[in-house]
Amino acid sequence: MAKTILVSSEGKYGIEAGVEVLRGGAARLDVIEAAIRPVEIAPECRSVGLGGWPNLTGAAELDASIMDGRTLHSGSVGALSGFRHPISVARQVMERLPHVLLVGAGAARFATEIGAEPGPTDDQAAAVALARQGWETWLTAHVPAEVRADWPDVPLIEWARQSADPETAHGTTIALVKDAAGEIGCGVSTCGWAYKYPGRLGDSPIIGAGVYADSRYGAAGCTGMGELTIRTGTARAVVLYMKMGLSVEAACREALADLRAAERRFKGGVTIHAIDAAGQPCVLSVGRFTDTVRWYFWTEGMPAFEERQTLVAGW
Numbered sequence: 001m002a003k004t005i006l007v008s009s010e011g012k013y014g015i016e017a018g019v020e021v022l023r024g025g026a027a028r029l030d031v032i033e034a035a036i037r038p039v040e041i042a043p044e045c046r047s048v049g050l051g052g053w054p055n056l057t058g059a060a061e062l063d064a065s066i067m068d069g070r071t072l073h074s075g076s077v078g079a080l081s082g083f084r085h086p087i088s089v090a091r092q093v094m095e096r097l098p099h100v101l102l103v104g105a106g107a108a109r110f111a112t113e114i115g116a117e118p119g120p121t122d123d124q125a126a127a128v129a130l131a132r133q134g135w136e137t138w139l140t141a142h143v144p145a146e147v148r149a150d151w152p153d154v155p156l157i158e159w160a161r162q163s164a165d166p167e168t169a170h171g172t173t174i175a176l177v178k179d180a181a182g183e184i185g186c187g188v189s190t191c192g193w194a195y196k197y198p199g200r201l202g203d204s205p206i207i208g209a210g211v212y213a214d215s216r217y218g219a220a221g222c223t224g225m226g227e228l229t230i231r232t233g234t235a236r237a238v239v240l241y242m243k244m245g246l247s248v249e250a251a252c253r254e255a256l257a258d259l260r261a262a263e264r265r266f267k268g269g270v271t272i273h274a275i276d277a278a279g280q281p282c283v284l285s286v287g288r289f290t291d292t293v294r295w296y297f298w299t300e301g302m303p304a305f306e307e308r309q310t311l312v313a314g315w
Ligand code: GLY
Pocket: 172, 190, 191, 192, 193, 201, 202, 203, 204, 210, 222, 223, 224, 225, 226, 227
């Protein structure tokens, strides 16, 4: 069983740590945490962790999930504020509760109860300041001074629509892992859409939309416009298409056909990351900025992980 790890663009900050523990024989969920935790605190990363883009009110609300492809057990947190490693909190939801998904105040309460590391910590201060600066710049450019004077105690609906900027509606880190036992898992962590409406959940904490794993067939995870992949259940669809006998690339293309059928109100794109049961990878992007999408891959036999370019499709 060839050990394999695939991470998305932002995963470049954690692939080395992931490969190291996978090489050492760690099990899939430990590898996922090892690969995603560095991304959540990477000073350069603006789409994952507390240094990621905040919501419309300037608060960071983070989403993360993890899924075990052997048991289909899953854990997710949504709109979690104040903690350094949402991926680890998501895992503990899976391990310690009879639930799958916690959001907002309940997720934060749980994180406190389990002793999760609070944040932002000193090493995250610069990243948080940069993200906040981006938010202030956006606010100044889009919201008239008389409205800003009462911000955020104003109706926010109109501004959420204006924040639908594809440049900041991408990012997210994905890790898809096949371990020494041949079992598969996947994990996702993100700050979500920049300047989103407070309480907005993307696809990352929604099992079946932004994340899915079943060791019998493979795993998939999505970055980009989560509103689209929630509507078509993209990650589950990819795995289901593989179950129906499609190759990993054909399964991604079939899920893309489902996405195309959904009417789009906003610009932006989606990148589907997938591996099949043998660890064979495919990454397929649609929409804007696809030429900048990279992914990182290592499987047993490769001396080191490789940076690869996504397959690009049009809407
Ligand atoms: N795909 C990440 C999000 O929409 O939040």
